[in-house]
Amino acid sequence: LRRSWGLTLVGGFSMTVAIGIGAAVFAVVDTFIWATLPLDDGDRVVAIQTWDATAHRRHETAVADFERWRDGLRSMEDVGAFRTIERSLVTTDGPAELVSIAEMTASGFRLARVPPLLGRPLGEADEREGASPVVVIGYDVWQSRFSTDPTVVGQTVRLGATVHTVVGVMPEGFAFPVNHQFWTPLGVDRLDHLPPGPGGVVVARLAPGFTLEGAQAELTTLGLLRPAAGPETDAQLHARVV
Secondary structure, eight states: OOTTHHHHHHHHHHHHHHHHHHHHHHHHHIIIIISSOSSTTGGGEEEEEEEETTTTEEEOEEHHHHHHHHHHOSSEEEEEEEEEEEEEEEOSSSOOEEEEEEEEOTHHHHHHTOOOSEEOOOOHHHHSTTOOOEEEEOHHHHHHHHTTOTTOTTOEEEETTEEEEEEEEOOTTOOTTTTOSEEEEOOGGGOSEEOSGGGOEEEEEEOTTOOHHHHHHHHHHHOOOOOSSSSOOTTTEEEEEO
C-alpha cells in the first residue's frame, strides 16, 4: 500500500462512492417499493416473528404459538402463515420445470383481499388431513401453461409426486406473498414449527383501531410458550410484530 499510495486512495474513494450509491438506491427502494405492500391497506399488513435477541435473527416459530396468536390476538386479524417450497411442475403442455410454491393458510387470501379471476381461493377445508390436493395458480401460469383456457378449473397438474386439482386462477399482477404463482394448502396442524426465513412466515393485518405499538403490547402480554427443548431461554426469545 505504501508503494502504490495513489492507487490505494483511488480504490478507497471508489469503494466509498460505490457503497454510498448502493445505500442510496436501497433507501429509495425500501421507501417507495417495500414500505407498503401493493394491497388494500397494505401499510397495515404485518409479520409476526419469534425473535432471537442474542443472535439478532428470526427463530423458528412453534406451531403452538402460531395457533395461540391466531386464536387469541384481538389487535390483529386474518393471522395466517406460509412457507416457500420448490417442486417440479409437470403438465400435459410443456416440459417439466422447478417452481416455487407458497404453501399458505386460507387466511392469506382473506388478508390479501383479492378475489380470484376464476374459481375459488384456498379454504380451511383444504388444509385438513386427508383433503384432496388442490392448487390455485397465477395469471402468468394460466397463460403459459394452460393457454388461458377458461375451463382450467378442475384440470390437474403434478407438483412433485402429487397430482393437484386446479381450483382457482388469480388475476394478473397478483403474486402474494413473495412473487408466487402457485398456492397450495398449508396444514399447520401437521407441523411442529415454522422454520425462520422464507421457509415459514406468519402474517396478519392490524385490526381496525389498533396501531403497531398496540399490537406489540398485546403480543408481548401473550408471550411465547416455553421451549420444550433447546438452549434458548425466555429472555433470549420473544415475539415481535413488524
